[in-house]
Amino acid sequence: MRFVGIDPATRTGIVALNLKGEVLVEMELKGKGPAGAMSTPQLxxxxxxxxxxxxxxxxxxxxxxxAGTQKGITTGMVHGGLRSMIYRRELDFDISNAMWTKKYVGVKVEKGQTEKQKKDAIGAAVLEQFGYSHKSHNVVDAYIIARIALNLYLMRNYEPLLDNERHQVEVVQGIMERAEVG
Known part of the structure; x- marks a missing residue:
């Protein structure tokens, strides 16, 4: 059993963990094709x-x-396409929003922060809390999401969580509640 986190983008981060939280897969995926806007072959x-x-x-x-992404069409294509691949594999998935990913590692977005400052803060928090780093911020985000997947499994099975900080438990509970409603 693996716990997979996916951060969809034109450069998609994917991380798979085992039950102990050890990294089994860590990659950044990018569709092959000419530079520029995401083409159908790249997708x-x-x-x-x-x-x-x-x-x-x-x-x-x-x-x-x-919310409020500046590249709505590309984002919709990538997110929808990757979800359909999961479905074709006959797998289920839960959804985490970007704010929960940040909250899971205790990063609060400050008004006026640049994207680079946000990504650097997330990377520093992941390194401090879990001892994990990667050159790609997409893979770092996927690592957080994979930890969420692992702790979601543990919570659903009434087992002790690996990550017990209040904000982490709130994220996992929020995803569970959303899944039960949806």
Whole structure:
């Protein structure tokens, strides 16, 4: 059993953990094709890469599109395409929103912060809390999401969580409640 976190984007982060929280897979996926806007061949290649990495029995959490994203069409294509790959693999998934990903590691977005400052703060928090780092911020986000997937499984099975900070438990409970409603 693996716990998979996916941070969808034109460069998609994916991390798979085992039950102990050890990293089994950590990659950044990018569809092959010409530079520029996401083309259909690039999207299909990205989807196929994800499809090949997913295994029967994977428990998946995928990050939802950020509210107010500036690239709505591309975001919709990537998120929808990757979700359809998960579905084609006959796997279920839960959804975490971008704010929950930040909250899970205790990062609060400050007014006026640049995207780089936000990503640097998240990377520093992950390194401090879990001893994990990666050159790609998409993979770092996917690592957080994979930890959410693992703790979601533990909570659903009434087992002790690996991550017990109040804000982490609130995120996992929030995803559970949303799944029960949806």
């Amino acid at each position: 299909v290649d990205l989807e196929n890469q994800l499809y090949k990495l997913l295994l029967k029995g994977d428990l998946i959490v995928i990050e939802d599109a950020s």
